[in-house]
Amino acid sequence: MLLDLNEEERLLKEGLEQFAEGSIRPKIKPFVDRHEFPTELVREFLSLGFMGTAYDPDFAGGGLGTRGAAIVAETLARAEPGFAAIYLCNSAPMTVIARYGSDEVKKKWLEPLCRGDFIASFGVTEPSGGSDVASIKTRAVEDGDSFVLSGSKVFSTNAGTPLHGASTFVAVTDPELGPKGLSTFVVPVGTPGFKVGKPGRKIGWRIADSVELFLDECRVPKANMIGERGDGLKQILTTLSIGRILVGATGLGLARKAMDLAKSYGAGRKVGGVPIFKHQGLTFPLADALTKIHATELMIRNAACLADADRPFRLETSMAKLFATEMASEVADIALQVHGGYGAFEEYEVSGLLGEARVLRILEGTSEIQRLVIARELMA
Known part of the structure; x- marks a missing residue:
């Protein structure tokens, strides 16, 4: 494992920091206050090519893998965690297409996503549950040269925004096979029977719209299936594992932002004529926090390196x-x-960070699910 950034990663980070300083930080607060998707800021981000950072250059990507994607998520989160959410939730459909799609599917869907022509959402979680894939009820029934999808998904981030162009859906194609009967499909916006619900107001990710999606006998060509029939479970597990790295990187960036705000405020604050940072009651928790931030960076980088090395x-x-x-x-x-x-x-930016951080402990598998995975590996 190498902690130092290579030259391409360093240039990526510099470009992201320039975008964050020039566009996100001076413009984002009104959108956060209104819980509003920042369409033009996201459009600018897309135009700079950052969305394709991780993916194959043959399909307009940057070729920097999961390490590069983690840098994007961390740097965006340090400016505004919700912006990182938009990025990492778009990465989920891109990842499943990049890892499992045929060249034809990649050409049709991954390449325009890397170019930033539109953004996408990932549909796995349903009203009945998220981590229990055996409970998925959305069905995809084969009919000639098509599949007809019916069902619903919840918490689908990026869907319904002005830049939303498609969603990927995990559906049951072979009920008799249980979890091995899942498959994944791309459904473009505008497909008859594909409807998007209204976004709710969340305690975190306030600029990232999360909605319910409805499929009512929604017909898509067989060519819109990603990978092989029945590969859905494998695709979910891999995509979630990559996503967990990016969620962790988002947490890392958020923690750095919190430290930035604490240091900035504390540097000029006095109590009884003494700077508050002279009090061990405040500096010791910050010292512990900085230590944990550094440990997190090592863990994120290690996981990303393993993912990139297959x-x-x-x-x-x-x-x-x-x-x-x-x-x-x-x-x-x-x-x-x-x-x-x-x-x-x-009015103080720090007030919103607890909600932003709290959301991260739920998505892509709750903290309890992560402990379950770790315990199973421990006992294997």
Whole structure:
């Protein structure tokens, strides 16, 4: 494992930081306050080519793999966690297409996603549950040269926004096979029977719309199936494992943001004529936080390196995701405490970080699911 960024990664990070400083930080607050998707800011981000960072250059990608994608998620989250959410939720459909799609499918769907022509959403979780894939009820029935999809998904981020062009759906094609009877399909926006619900207001990811999706006898060509029939479970597990690295990287960026805000506020704050950072009651928790941030960086980088090397990485991914997201909540809480009473007011940016961090402990598998994965690996 190498901690240092290579030249391409360094240039990527510099470009992202320029975008964050020039566009996200000075413009994002009104969108956060209104829980509004920042269409033009995302459009600008897409035009810079960052969305394709991880993927094959043959399909307009940057070729920097999961390591590169983690850099994108972390850097965006340090500016605005919700912006990182838009990126990582678009990465899920891109990942399943990139890893399992035929060249024809990649050409049709991955390439325009890498170019930034539109964004996509990933449909796995249903009203009846998320982590239990055996409970998936969405059906895909073969009919001639097509599959007809019926069902619904929830918490699908990026769907319904002005830039939404397609969604991927995991559906049951062979009920008698149980979890081995799942397959994945691309459904373009505008397909008859494909409808999008209204976004709700969340405590975190306030600029990233998450909605319910409905499929009512939605017909798509067989060519829209990603990979082989029955590969859905394998695709879900791999895509979630990659996603957990990016969620962990988002937690890392959020924690760095919390530390930035704590240091900035604390540097000029005095109590009884003494700078508050002279008090061990505040500096010791910050010292612990910085140590955990550094440990998280190592864990995220290690998991990303394993993923890019096509080595087993599910255990390392779950440990990194668990540690990073719980650490992010802890550091956000410390940063708010540094602000004292002011941390409770929405005018102070730190006030929103607890909600942003809390969401990370749920998606792509809750903390409890990560502990279950780790325990199973331990006992194997």
